Amino acid sequence: MSEEEIRFFLPGPTYVTEDVRRAMTGPVIGHRSAVFKELYNSLTPRLQQVTRTKGDVMLATSSATLVMESAIRSTVRTDVLNLVCGAFSERWHAISKLVGRQADRVSVPWGEAVDPELVRSALRRKRYEAVTMAHNETSTGVINPLREIAAVVHEESDALVLVDTVSSLAGAPVEVDEWGLDVVLASSQKALAVPPGLTVFTLSERAAEHAAKVDNRGFYTDLLRYRDKHRAAGTITTPAVSILYALDRQLERIAEEGMEVRWERHRELQQLTARWAEANGFVYASADGARSPTVSCLQPPAGTASPDLVQSLAKKGFTIGGGYGDWKPTTLRIGHMGEVRERDLEGLFRAFEEVVSSS
């Protein structure tokens, strides 16, 4: 682990260590060159370990939202079911409608996780080509029972499971093959702790077969085009090679730590945050049992305004996230993902206590 002290706790982008940042100064190389192919081929097995798949893992040098849109355009002809529990899962619904698909939603109140039984009922009412969800809802600090939901989808239907793991991949268990996840996508700037600008994503064989029957998948949004290029050790267009160098270095660090150890570290960071929150009058906005290991969304003690706290911490050199959307005035978010360690969080909590006692 790095010795650097982290004072940056946004729920994305997250802190990137100095060696990973330095890796980006490597030479700019042609993306059809042998040296690029060597780099690309060395990333694949490590990305398969992170996503726990033997299948294809691809890279888009874009943020995650492009791959969300691409997944809908590539794998859904008409009917899609969007599971909504906050702002980012809502984004799947917005995209599905904007690209003209027939999109239904199952919604739960902000702060709650999606109940797999609600998904079962919806699947019994109508046949869908795909079900979308956010594994970890960054706006509310909720982690959804992905494994259970995927199992229900497979029991009840042949719908594809399209999952945004933007703020969970490399911070919480995501088992692509074991859980039968068809598209899993995550941008680089969250628990992967790489600078923004990359998205890692998987595409199952059955999703690829379904995609082959979908017309008008576009160019930049065609996941099959990504897959074909990937199988030839390449990207569909000129990639952001410098960020690939950063990913290369960071994947070494992740492999050194080990996935299970990394998941456990994130779980412990959440527990540490929960103990501190309880002792200091902060209340979780996310439901008990659904609390994310990567981001805690908290309501401050009565009489303390979240935006003021965020600002006062910034003056002390600590960055945390404000609340999101409708929850902006009433909550704040502490990102404890990526390379954050216990001692970094303890430093943040000391600063918090100073700020609260002087307010």
Ligand SMILES: Cc1ncc(COP(=O)(O)O)c(C=O)c1O
């Ligand atoms: C859960 C989730 N999904 C999607 C996104 C959008 O990702 P990007 O900005 O990489 O497109 C975010 C960004 O914070 C997120 O937290």
